[in-house]
Amino acid sequence: MTDRHATDPRDPSRRAFIQAGAALGAGLTLGFHLTPTRAARLSIPTPAGEAFAPNAFIRVTPDGAVTVLVKHLEMGQGVYTGLPALVAEELEVDWKDIRVEAAPTDAKLYNNLLWGPMQGTGGSTAMANSYEQLRRAGATAREMLKEAAARAWQVDRAGLRAESGAVLDPATGRRLGYGRLAEAAALLEVPEHVPLKAAKDFKVIGKGFKRTDTRAKSDGSAQFGLDLHLDGMLTAVVARPPRFGDTLKAFNADRALAVPGVKAVFEIPAGVAVVAADTWSALKGRQALVIEWTPGPAAGLSSAAILASYRDLAKQPGAVARNDGDADRALATAARRIAAEFEVPYLAHAPMEPLNCVVHVREGGCDIWTGDQFQTMDQRNAAQVLGIAPEQVRIHTLYAGGSFGRRANLKSDYIVEGVHIARRMKVPVKTMWTREDDIHGGYYRPCYLHALEAGLDANGRPLGWKHRIVGQSIVAGTPFEAGMVKDGVDHTSVEGAANLPYAIPNLFVDLHSPRLPVPVLWWRAVGSTHTAFATEVFLDELAQAAGEDPVAFRRKLLKGHPRHLAVLDLAAEKAGWGTPLPQGWGRGVAVHESFNSYVAEVAEVSAKPDGTFKVERVVCAVDCGLAVTPDVVRAQMEGGIGFGLAAALHGAVTLEDGRAAQSNFDDYRVLRMKEMPRVEVHIVASEAPPTGVGEPGVPPIAPAVANALFAATGKRPRRLPLGTRLA
Amino acid sequence: MISFVVNGKPRSVDVPDDTPLLWVLRDHLRLTGTKFGCGESLCGACTVHIDGKPAKACSVEVGRLGGKSVVTIEGIAGPVIDALRDAWAELDVPQCGYCHSGQLMRAASLLADNPRPSDADIDQAMNGNLCRCATYQRIRDGIHAAASRLAVRPGA
Numbered sequence: 106m107t108d109r110h111a112t113d114p115r116d117p118s119r120r121a122f123i124q125a126g127a128a129l130g131a132g133l134t135l136g137f138h139l140t141p142t143r144a145a146r147l148s149i150p151t152p153a154g155e156a157f158a159p160n161a162f163i164r165v166t167p168d169g170a171v172t173v174l175v176k177h178l179e180m181g182q183g184v185y186t187g188l189p190a191l192v193a194e195e196l197e198v199d200w201k202d203i204r205v206e207a208a209p210t211d212a213k214l215y216n217n218l219l220w221g222p223m224q225g226t227g228g229s230t231a232m233a234n235s236y237e238q239l240r241r242a243g244a245t246a247r248e249m250l251k252e253a254a255a256r257a258w259q260v261d262r263a264g265l266r267a268e269s270g271a272v273l274d275p276a277t278g279r280r281l282g283y284g285r286l287a288e289a290a291a292l293l294e295v296p297e298h299v300p301l302k303a304a305k306d307f308k309v310i311g312k313g314f315k316r317t318d319t320r321a322k323s324d325g326s327a328q329f330g331l332d333l334h335l336d337g338m339l340t341a342v343v344a345r346p347p348r349f350g351d352t353l354k355a356f357n358a359d360r361a362l363a364v365p366g367v368k369a370v371f372e373i374p375a376g377v378a379v380v381a382a383d384t385w386s387a388l389k390g391r392q393a394l395v396i397e398w399t400p401g402p403a404a405g406l407s408s409a410a411i412l413a414s415y416r417d418l419a420k421q422p423g424a425v426a427r428n429d430g431d432a433d434r435a436l437a438t439a440a441r442r443i444a445a446e447f448e449v450p451y452l453a454h455a456p457m458e459p460l461n462c463v464v465h466v467r468e469g470g471c472d473i474w475t476g477d478q479f480q481t482m483d484q485r486n487a488a489q490v491l492g493i494a495p496e497q498v499r500i501h502t503l504y505a506g507g508s509f510g511r512r513a514n515l516k517s518d519y520i521v522e523g524v525h526i527a528r529r530m531k532v533p534v535k536t537m538w539t540r541e542d543d544i545h546g547g548y549y550r551p552c553y554l555h556a557l558e559a560g561l562d563a564n565g566r567p568l569g570w571k572h573r574i575v576g577q578s579i580v581a582g583t584p585f586e587a588g589m590v591k592d593g594v595d596h597t598s599v600e601g602a603a604n605l606p607y608a609i610p611n612l613f614v615d616l617h618s619p620r621l622p623v624p625v626l627w628w629r630a631v632g633s634t635h636t637a638f639a640t641e642v643f644l645d646e647l648a649q650a651a652g653e654d655p656v657a658f659r660r661k662l663l664k665g666h667p668r669h670l671a672v673l674d675l676a677a678e679k680a681g682w683g684t685p686l687p688q689g690w691g692r693g694v695a696v697h698e699s700f701n702s703y704v705a706e707v708a709e710v711s712a713k714p715d716g717t718f719k720v721e722r723v724v725c726a727v728d729c730g731l732a733v734t735p736d737v738v739r740a741q742m743e744g745g746i747g748f749g750l751a752a753a754l755h756g757a758v759t760l761e762d763g764r765a766a767q768s769n770f771d772d773y774r775v776l777r778m779k780e781m782p783r784v785e786v787h788i789v790a791s792e793a794p795p796t797g798v799g800e801p802g803v804p805p806i807a808p809a810v811a812n813a814l815f816a817a818t819g820k821r822p823r824r825l826p827l828g829t830r831l832a
Numbered sequence: 833m834i835s836f837v838v839n840g841k842p843r844s845v846d847v848p849d850d851t852p853l854l855w856v857l858r859d860h861l862r863l864t865g866t867k868f869g870c871g872e873s874l875c876g877a878c879t880v881h882i883d884g885k886p887a888k889a890c891s892v893e894v895g896r897l898g899g900k901s902v903v904t905i906e907g908i909a910g911p912v913i914d915a916l917r918d919a920w921a922e923l924d925v926p927q928c929g930y931c932h933s934g935q936l937m938r939a940a941s942l943l944a945d946n947p948r949p950s951d952a953d954i955d956q957a958m959n960g961n962l963c964r965c966a967t968y969q970r971i972r973d974g975i976h977a978a979a980s981r982l983a984v985r986p987g988a
């Protein structure tokens with residue numbers, strides 16, 4: 106089991122089979138455009154012999170082992186389990202016989218189908234992308250192996266069956282294992298049309314199978330980027346500017362170079378690099394550096410000042426994201442008006458494994474080993490530093506110890522600096538970040554201000570809703586700006602708000618995207634991390650004003666949204682909504698769609714008279730279409746709730762004079778064991794195509810907890826983080 | 833030169849005395865199962881056993897280890913860790929997995945001291961081991977499951 110991922114990260118390439126002429130077109134088709142006179146067999150040499158490689162995703166070796174190449178980064182979300190399951194299903198291979206490897210970097214073969222010609226992981230797209238693609242890949246291999254058997258037995262393929270890694274002839278009872286058929290199958294044409302199994306025949310999909318990586322992650326053998334060691338490798342850390350945008354004025358390396366083990370100290374665009382024989386020497390060397398910085402545009406900048414300026418901006422109209430009816434008129438005629446402001450801070454991703462990469466620049470190319478989330482961008486950015494073609498950059502994707510968006514960085518910050526360092530050193534260099542580097546390093550979830558106002562009619566029905574959002578755009582200034590900013594609206598700033606599902610006839614949402622010298626980035630669930638908080642707490646306020654139960658109030662407004670309604674009902678029912686709770690306890694609900702998955706969460710909190718409180722229980726209902734790996738879906742909801750709760754209770758990067766006031770887990774607090782509530786997850790049975798689960802569990806938890814606190818205490822929190830004690 | 837025992841084998845390293853055990857294990861002995869998460873004794877990713885007690889390897893200077901015995905995730909053996917690993921596999925506890933060397937080392941110490949821990953005992957013992965993927969519920973369940981496995985095993 107432990108060698109299920111037999112990838113040797115030092116083996117730079119295993120792509121010979123691609124020369125068979127296979128190429129994947131865009132869209133959901135697995136098209137193989139073979140020249141009539143085939144240049145090569147559909148095979149590739151491996152340590153276990155010549156492997157049948159019918160497409161970019163599958164290899165069958167003569168020993169019968171089936172390896173699935175996964176193009177998505179395994180960062181905890183289970184892609185090394187859910188995606189191979191799709192192949193196992195169609196290829197008819199027993200789950201225990203499936204091996205998994207990270208796919209190499211190739212934007213043509215391994216592009217994210219939902220992103221265009223880009224290889225990368227994010228937006229909870231892995232399963233949605235792969236459901237058809239990998240089943241088709243598996244079915245194609247299956248039909249070719251059947252054809253190989255049919256020819257060996259001189260019978261018609263249509264009469265044969267595939268089962269448990271073998272082809273079976275029901276007429277005679279004879280069988281041939283895939284391993285023995287592999288060589289012959291590699292000589293066949295790739296069929297264009299292959300039948301996919303009907304859902305009722307699934308044996309793997311939707312069933313209870315285990316993750317492929319648990320053993321390796323329980324005995325220390327799983328290899329993360331930070332664990333890689335290459336012969337002759339050096340380790341580097343970088344002294345970066347204290348504030349965002351400060352520039353290097355001068356530095357003295359003498360004392361750093363005097364530290365035993367330190368090999369080199371030099372300037373790179375990101376700061377001053379200290380390269381040493383090992384980590385401790387590098388860290389001591391960095392500490393010994395004397396550096397002078399020239400203050401940049403962030404000097405004097407503080408979170409408090411930023412939010413104050415946002416409050417001013419919120420008084421002016423912004424770029425319009427949605428405009429139904431006439432919200433101003435509706436508010437003017439409303440029987441009752443309610444207004445509220447919500448604030449959320451900057452957040453660091455703080456994945457458990459700090460950022461790192463190993464880079465080796467040599468003549469004619471560059472190799473990069475890391476838990477890589479955005480291969481195509483990283484390839485381009487690395488190539489640009491070196492003045493070579495992107496194809497000359499080979500990225501070897503290792504396990505990532507979390508990411509939550511931090512590793513999908515359009516500027517490839519942590520890779521680009523590694524390339525600068527390795528170029529100079531000529532040997533492999535591991536560039537690593539400390540936790541302090543990580544918390545100070547920027548690329549935060551932006552801080553936002555939300556100003557909401559709504560009007561109810563005399564019966565308590567919402568007539569109008571105005572929602573103004575103020576906060577930095579994540580994609581401004583990146584290559585994604587052109588595609589993702591429309592009419593001044595960055596979709597990622599308003600998602601979850603501009604598509605508010607509630608039936609409110611006059612609905613207006615607008616946006617200000619001020620530019621600031623603070624690097625920002627998507628953070629697990631992106632815009633929904635703050636829009637869900639503002640909208641779902643505010644909706645609770647409307648229910649309160651209308652004198653209605655929060656679930657009943659939402660139900661009435663969700664008539665046209667059956668999937669929202671179904672998760673809301675399921676969560677409410679399983680949570681025992683409306684049943685009595687102990688003294689001092691309260692229940693709160695939130696429902697939110699993100700990444701095409703629908704999640705409702707009911708939180709129960711207990712509050713003490715001194716204002717301290719605890720989140721005791723969370724009941725979650727999720728509709729993610731067909732749940733390919735139900736236990737991974739449950740795990741992602743549990744984890745998403747815990748991750749979201751960390752931010753709801755504690756998460757805040759506070760800027761003071763242009764830098765984060767926090768630096769490690771003592772002041773950038775995350776969730777600890779004692780704070781983890783009991784989480785119950787219920788999955789809506791569905792045959793709709795699968796959608797994402799990595800992110801959608803996150804958005805509802807903050808508003809559900811805030812609403813539960815209101816129910817428990819009568820106090821309405823409108824600012825995150827909540828802290829451990831209500832003000 | 834500092835000499836101590838790692839996973840039952842005598843080892844000697846020639847590093848400055850103030851080098852944290854964590855970097856000696858990872859960089860010099862190539863035992864990378866022990867992870868770096870904070871370097872400040874705040875996250876537990878680097879948890880190992882020193883003379884049988886859990887310790888944070890990032891905050892132990894190797895110069896103080898002379899003659900002591902260190903056990904890491906690669907070397908830990910016996911019925912307790914076996915039961916924990918089986919429970920981890922049964923419940924698929926890890927997500928990214930990065931924290932789980934530390935989680936398992938800490939959990940093994942807990943069960944060695946307290947074969948039937950309550951939820952509160954678990955919360956107390958495991959509170960210093962962070963998991964950003966928030967696999968806490970399954971860690972709790974996994975420790976209970978391992979405790980039950982050990983309880984039914986005669987002589988364990």
Ligand code: FES
Nearest residue numbers: 869870871876890
């Ligand atoms: S790395 Fe040692 S406690 Fe975090």
Ligand code: FES
Nearest residue numbers: 928929963964965
């Ligand atoms: S499993 Fe990812 S940090 Fe614990």
